[in-house]
Amino acid sequence: MxxxxxxxxxxxxxxxxxxxxxxxxxxxxxxxxxxxxxxxxxxxxxxxxxxxxxxxxxxxxxxxxxxxxxxxxxxxxxxxxLGRTFQISALAMEDTVLQNVTLGALGAGASPFQFWRAALDDQAMRAVAEDALQRVGLQDHASAMTAELSHGQRRQLEVAVALTLKxxxxxxxxxxxxxxxxxxxxxxxxxxxxxxxxxxxxxxxxxxxxxxxxxxxxxxxxxxxxxxxxxxxxxxxxxxxxxxxxxxx
Amino acid sequence: MTRESLFNIVMMSLLILFPLWAWIADEPFMITLATKAVILALAGVGLNIALGLGGLVSLGHAAFFGIGGYAMGILASHAQSYSPILESPFLIEGTKSMPVIWLVAIISSGLAALAIGVLSLRTTGVYFIMITLAFGQMLFFFSISWPAYGGEDGLPIYVRNGFPGLNTLDPIQFYGICFAILAVVLFFCARLAKSPFGLALNAARQTAERVETVGISPYRLRLAAFTISGMITGLAGALFADLNRFVSPTMFSWQTSGEIMVFVILGGVARLFGPVVGAALFILLEHLLGGLSDYWHIYLGLLLLLIVLFARGGVIGTFAGKGANHD
Missing domain, CATH: 3.40.50.300 (P-loop containing nucleotide triphosphate hydrolases)
Structure with a gap:
């Protein structure tokens, strides 16, 4: 079974x-x-x-x-x-698309209690984040502000964040x-x-x-x-x- | 380079050039004013971590400012009177060493912020504001009813504490110490905002549910932010007490909490240099308008009202445009 x-x-x-x-x-x-x-x-x-x-x-x-x-x-x-996506997008609207997926990569991997090194400079996290964006087709919008995304793109980003958690x-x-x-x-x-x-x-x-x-x-x-x-x-x-x-x- | 970065460079240059001018022109009072602005800015920079990055509207940051102040007052007063703070079970003596006093101020205000945070961060919104206010007021009334360290009258310290290799009684040298601390803390805050911790804390302010869904506890993030924030404001309190060579319950008062928040809002919430601009403006208004009327706060209130209504990003937001963070 x-x-x-x-x-x-x-x-x-x-x-x-x-x-x-x-x-x-x-x-x-x-x-x-x-x-x-x-x-x-x-x-x-x-x-x-x-x-x-x-x-x-x-x-x-x-x-x-x-x-x-x-x-x-x-x-x-x-x-x-457990990876979850929301009915109404729960994204950090003031952050970029890449920052939103990096947050997912951060939750999945390293401790968030790192106070010095820039999150986006972490190659391992960045690779996970960019891979997730690539998979949902948002790779060209990585540096866009999340608030500027269309409704459909936000839904894609929701899925991308869930993907980073593997x-x-x-x-x-x-x-x-x-x-x-x-x-x-x-x-x-x-x-x-x-x-x-x-x-x-x-x-x-x-x-x-x-x-x-x-x-x-x-x-x-x-x-x-x-x-x-x-x-x-x-x-x-x-x-x-x-x-x-x-x-x- | 963004307009905000340019603005920050101009502000940093002013913090160097203005006291230098005052030193060359033999205007020690102006140096003292600049020192006060830098110390109050440091207190605001501390609050800005909780308020700007974390979205935690704390109306009790005077608690940490006061704890830092009393850490200095207690240690220095015992060193001054050659009486130990504690004799048994082990000996604790006072000190006039600034680095030791700063360390004690940072640790004690950090522990207080941790304890207050553990209890208050389980609430949100207006309840969080009220609980932080209540803790601040508790310490205010405790300091009033503590006669050993001056009670309501406060505690004067007759000498300036020392820093190895410097004459801290010289206004420009004491300013240099305070400015160097502010610069180091600002550099730390700039790194913090871009760090994994800053990323997660900023996201938790916007959407706590999302942060939880990726396996990060918003409560722990906020507690760490509140503690770091309290430590920095506590350090500012120790420097403020050293500047005035006096500590009093006023440092714990809710008006002090309000003033620290005003610095942040005037300059720009979540802007790195927001509290620096806010504190400088506050001191400038106090100096210019304080001579005209005892009720100069009316004008400050009016300015604050205009900024909240028409310039949500504060002074920096007005000059540098909308930032990546919330205005």
Missing amino acids: TKVILETRGISKSFGALQASKDVSIDLRAGEIHALIGPNGAGKSTLIKQIAGSLAPDAGQVFLNGQDVTALKTAARAKRG PRAFVMDEPMAGLGTEGSKRLTVFLDGLRAEAPILLVEHDMDAVFALADRISVLVYGEVIATGTVHEIRTNPDVRAAYLGDEE
């Missing part, structure tokens, strides 16, 4: 009377893209936050590489190999959002190749991308996983069609 890299077991989270996650158990296996879909307000982002460590679940556990990381904070989970698993929250048809296609091809490096838990509303990429899909409705299966199983599942996909005929 394929190795499970990332797993949630019985995750539950409530905000007052609203239950955002109900006993959610999903797993991400080596080499796969597991898409998490569902209508707005289904609790996808809340679940991602609990997996990444920025929100503590009321109950349940998160496992990364077989280790229980539920008690660990975001930074410690990242150190253990993670064991990616958690991507709507990486295609606002990309346009061409941008979505390019990123779809890129993510398709990326799964061989590390599996991807993909939250996405772009159904064309999801159906093109996903090995498995879990459908979240009102905080609850109502179905998990292959693309075909999900597309033909009457509960999923009723709750989210609708009738394709």
Whole structure:
């Protein structure tokens, strides 16, 4: 059986009377893209936050590489190999593109408590940063200010920062959002190749991308996983069609 | 070369040429004014690491300024009276050696900043401002109620502390010491801003969530920044006390914290020379307007208001344009 890299077991989270996650158990296996879909307000982002460590679940556990990381904070989970991209770009807008990816390289490698040598003069970090930019196609924008990038380029930069960490698993929250048809296609091809490096838990509303990429899909409705299966199983599942996909005929 | 670099070179030249002119023209008071500006600039440079790079609005930096001042006052007063600070379990004597006093000031203010930072950096925004203010006020009232070292009246020191090979009573030589320290600290800060630590701290100010996601704890970065910041402001406090040969609870007051912040905002937040320009302008206004009215702070307030409303990058931002950092 394929190795499970990332797993949630019985995750539950409530905000007052609203239950955002109900006993959610999903797993991400080596080499796969597991898409998490569902209508707005289904609790996808809340679940991602609990997996990444920025929100503590009321109950349940998160496992990364077989280790229980539920008690660990975001930074410690990242150190253990969890790479995350955000739904709304969380980049240092006043910094250059290269500085943003170098930050990722810094987190992955050397200690940030170096006070003397210029970060951008560190050849090892710079190589990791430039390689990540090259891979997402932003190599010509290294010295551009991040605030000047287009929306699509910021999404690419988000992915580049996650790449510098060389993670064991990616958690991507709507990486295609606002990309346009061409941008979505390019990123779809890129993510398709990326799964061989590390599996991807993909939250996405772009159904064309999801159906093109996903090995498995879990459908979240009102905080609850109502179905998990292959693309075909999900597309033909009457509960999923009723709750989210609708009738394709 | 950027306009800001050019501006910095001009500012550095002024810091050399103005006291030289005052020395040649036999104007020791002007040298003392320049010394005061340089020392206050150093306090601001310390705060600028926390405020400019780290985005930490500390209204309690007078705590470190005062600790540095009292480190000098306590050590020098015991050396002056030939009475040890502590006899048992081990002997600690006072000293008039500036390097030793600086070291004690840096370590004690650094430890205080570490302790205050551990407690206050768990909060953000207005709560952080209030907690740092509260710590500053705690030390202010503690110094008032500490009669052994002057209490409310403060503690005068009758001699200037010594530095090997220099006559520290000579204003230009004492200025030289203070200027050299400021230059070294500015060089360190310039390196720090570009270092991995500076990169991560600056990113944590903009997007803490991102920094965490790459495996770096923003809390630890901020704590280190707050501690370094406190150490530099503490060193400035020791020099300020030496300049005046007097320490008093005023050094701990919230007005002092506010003034240090004013230097940074006037000159330009996160600008390397921001606090230098701010402190120089403050001393200039105090000198020019202080003679006209006891309420010269009204004009300072007006200037601050204009800068905050119309020149967010401070004086440097106005002259040198928008920088890479936040204005």
